[in-house]
Amino acid sequence: MMERLARRLRPARPGAAALAVAGTPEDTLEAFDVTVHFEGLAAVDGVSISMRNGEVFGLIGPNGAGKTTLVNVLTGFQRPTRGRVVLGGEDVTGLSAHELGRRGLARTFQAVRLFRDMPVIENLEAAAVGTGLGRREAARRASRILAWMRFAHRADDWADTLPYGEERRVGIGRALAMAPRFVLLDEPAAGLSDAECDELMGLIAEIPHVFGCGVLLIEHNMRVIMGACHRIHVIESGRTVAEGSPEEIQVNPDVLRAYLGTRSGDARG
Amino acid sequence: MTGLVQNAIDALALGSLYALTALGIGLIFGVMRLINFAHGDLIMIGGYALIVPSSAAAAVAFIGAWPAPAMVAAIVFIVMLFALACERLAFRPLRRANPSVLLITSFALSFFLEHLVVMIYGGRVKAVSIWPELLEALPISGVRIPYLQIVTIGVTIGLLVLLVLFLKRTPMGIQMRAASEDFSTARLLGVRGNRVIAVAFAISGLLAAVVSLLYVSQVGALTYSMGIPLVLFAFVATVVGGMGSLTGAVLGGFVVGIASVTLQVALPVAMRPDRDVFVYGLILLILLMRPSGLVKVKSIEEKV
C-alpha cells in the first residue's frame, strides 16, 4: 500500500523526458535589431546575433555594455523596445520567461539565484519539473547531471551551505536540467579561482555535444572565453563592435579599443 | 443637484480618512517594505488616550476634556510615541527580514496592542464625544453637510500639502524619498537608515493621530477593534494605488472612499448592506486588470 503510494508519487512515464525538446543540429536562436531603452538610456542598441545548436557563442563587452540586458531579452525577462527574438524560426518576442523556458531556453544568473532552502538535487529537479517532466524522470536527470559535473557527493546538501564557486556550478546544472535547446550562461566564472576556471571551461566546452544544445557564454575572463568559444560577439555601450572567431577577435583593433577605452586591462579575475 | 453636492462631500470626507490612513501605511512601506497592520491600532490608541484608563462601563473623559489645542497636541504626542516604540521594539530587530516576516509581525503586534487595550479598558464599546459642535450641519439650506466633513477635507488637504513640501524641500524628506527608491543604495550614499525610518514612523504616528481624532468625533464610540475597518480599506487602497507610491496611496484612498459612497447611493436599498462586497469586488476587478496598481512603481521590481 505504502509502496504503491510511493510509486504513485513518482509515476513512471517513459518518454516524458521528450517533453523537454532537445535541439536539432539546425536549431537556431536569433535576435534581430534588439534595442532596449531604460528611461532614455539605450542599454542595448540594435544588436543582432544568430547562434546555432552545437556551438559555444561568446558574448563579451565591458561592464555595463548590455550583455545581461540582451540575455534578459532573449529569455523573456525584458521586453525589447524594438527588435525580435526568433527561436528555431519562430518569433518568440514578448513571450513570458516561463514559456520560453518550456520551449528550451535555459539561463543562469549573474547573481546565481539558487533555490537556497532546498537541497542541491532539488534545485536541478525543480528545473526539470518546470519543463514538464514527471518527478521520477526529473530525479533521474538531475542525478545524471550532477554525476556528469562530478558533484554527486553534494546532492543532498542545502544549497545555501555551498561555497560561492560551487553555487555557480549548481546554477549551471540547474539550467542544464531543463534539457535546453540553448543555454545562456551569465558570467559563470566570476569569482572562481584559476583551477576552478579551467575545470569549468572543460565542462562548458562539453555541453554542446553532451546535451545537444547551443551555449551562449558571457564572460569577462578571456582565458575561459578564448578557450571555450567557437564564435565571439563583442558589444560596447549596447552596440555591436565585432563578431568573429577567437583568433579574429583577439587581434581586432575595435575590440581592443573598446576594452582599453573603458578600462585599463582586458579582463577581470 | 444638492444631493450630488452632498454625496460628493461625503465621498471626499470618507476618502480623506482612507487616504490619510493609506498614506501613513505607504510612508512606512516606502522606507522599510513593511505593511503595517498595527497602523489601525495606533488610530485606536489615539481614541482610547482620550479617556481615563479603567474597565468601567462608562468612559470618563481625560485628555478628551482638555481644550482643543492641548488635546490635539497630547494625542499626537502619545500616538507618535507608540509608533516609535513599535518601530524600536518590534521592527528594528527585523530590519533585514523579508516583507512577509515584517507583515506577519505587524499582524501580531496589532493583536498585541488590541488586547493590551482590552486588558486595561475592557472589551466593551465606550461612548466618547469630542467636539460635538462639529457634527452640526452647515447653515446652507437643502443640503446636510456637517462641519466635520469640511474640517476633515480641509485638514487632509493641509496635511498633504505639508507632506509634499516636506518630501520635496527638506533634506530629511529628500532622504526619505531616496530611501523609498532604493534603500540599500540610499544608505551607501549616506542616508541614515535609522533616522529616516524613525522619522517615517513619527509622521505615520502623526497621521494616525489626526485620523483618530477625526474618526472618533464622527462615530463617538471606542472599541478595541475600531482601527480594523479603516486599516483594511487603507491596505486595499495602497494595493489599488500601487504599492510603494505615496501618490498611489492617496489616490487609492480616494478611490475606495468615492466607490463606497457612490455604491451606497447607487445600489438598490435592499442591497445597500452589501455595499462593501461590491467595494471589495471592484478592487479585485481593478487588480485583475492592473496587477501592479494604478501608479506603477519601478523600485518595487527587483532587477534580474
Place this chain on the structure above:
Amino acid sequence: MAGPDTEGGPAGLVWRLPVVGLRAFWTPIVLSLGVLVIVLAVWASGDTVLALAVTAALIRAVMVIGLYIFIGNSGVLAFGHATFMMVGAYGVAWLTLRPFNKSFALQLPEFLAAHQYPLLPSAIAAALLAAIVAFVVGIPIMRLSGIAAAIATLAVLGMFKTFYSNWSEWTLGAATMPGIPIYVDMWIALAWVVVALFVAYIYQRSKYGLALRASREDEFAARAAGINIPRQRLIAFVLSAFFMGIGGVLEAHYLGTIAVKNFWLTITFILLAMLIVGGQRSLSGAIVGVVVISTLIEILNSLEAGMNVGVAVLSVPIGAQELTIAGLMIIILVFRPDGIMGGREVPWPFGKAGRIVRDPGAVESEHDPLRRGLAQRDSAP
C-alpha cells in the same frame, strides 16, 4: 555507467521497498503517530473536558495544515483563509441540517430544504465548494506580487464576511445558526488530521509542490526554469482551501452552531500564530505550532477562569490570552523567524538508506538527451 545504486538486483529491490515506503512517508507517519499518542493518552485518562479541548485543537490542526499547504510552499502570506472555513461550514450546514430545522428561518432551494444528506459526502461537497470559491478568487489574486496578494486575500475575506452576514435567507445573517448535527469527536478529528498530513506531504513532494517551493525561494530563477508561478500558486491555494473547508465543516459538526463573526481575524490570527511559531516552511512546524499554541491556550484559559493556588485564586484578565500569544509570536519572529522547527521536517533517523527519489538503475528513457550525450561521451576516446 554502473553505479552503486544498481547493486542488489530484484531481491535487493524487494527488500528495499518497505524501507522506501517508510522513508518516503516518514514525515507524515511520524507526525500522525505523534498526534495519535497524544489522543491515546487523553483517551486513556478518561478526562472528557480535556478530550473536547484536544478535539478542538485537532480541528485547528486540519486548518493549519490547510494554511501551510499554501503559505508554506509558496512563501506568500494569506490572511483570507477564514473565508474558506466559513464557506465550508455554511455549506455543510445547508446539507446536513434536518429539513425541520431548515424550514424555520432559512429559505433554501428545494434540493437543500427538503433533504438531509449523509455526513461524509456532505463534508466533502462543502469543502469542494470552498475549493471552488478559492479557484475563482484565486485567479486574479495569484497574479499579484507576494505582499499585494496577501492583502488581496484580506479583501476576499472582507467581501465574503459582509456577504454572508447579510445573506439572511441562507445564513441567518449575523445570527448564530444552531442545530447542526454534532458528531465530531477526537477520533474523527484525528482521522482528518492524518488525511490532511498525507495529502499535504504528497503534494509537497509532487512536481507541483516542488515547482512552487522553487518559486518561493527565487521567483526569477523559477520563471527561468519554466515554472508558471501564478498557476502553481493557484493549485496550492485551491488544495489549501479544501482543507480549510474541511476545518470549517469539522468545526460546525463539533460545536453544532456557526456564526459569521467567528470566521474573522481572531481565528485567522490564531491559525497564523500556530503556523509561524512552529515554523511556516515545514509540515512538522505546522503540527508543532498547533501543539504549542493549543497547550498555551489551555493553560491561559484555565488561568482566565481563575485557578486555585492554595487559598488564593490566581486569575488573569480578559485579553491576556491573545496578548500572550501575540507576544510569543513576535518573540519567535524576532529571534527565530523560521519557527521552532526552523523550516525542517522531522529527520529520518536511519542514515541515508532508501532515499526515495533517485534510482538511476531504473528503466532509462531513450529520449533523454543527456543519456544520448553521455553515451557519446563514454564512447569517445
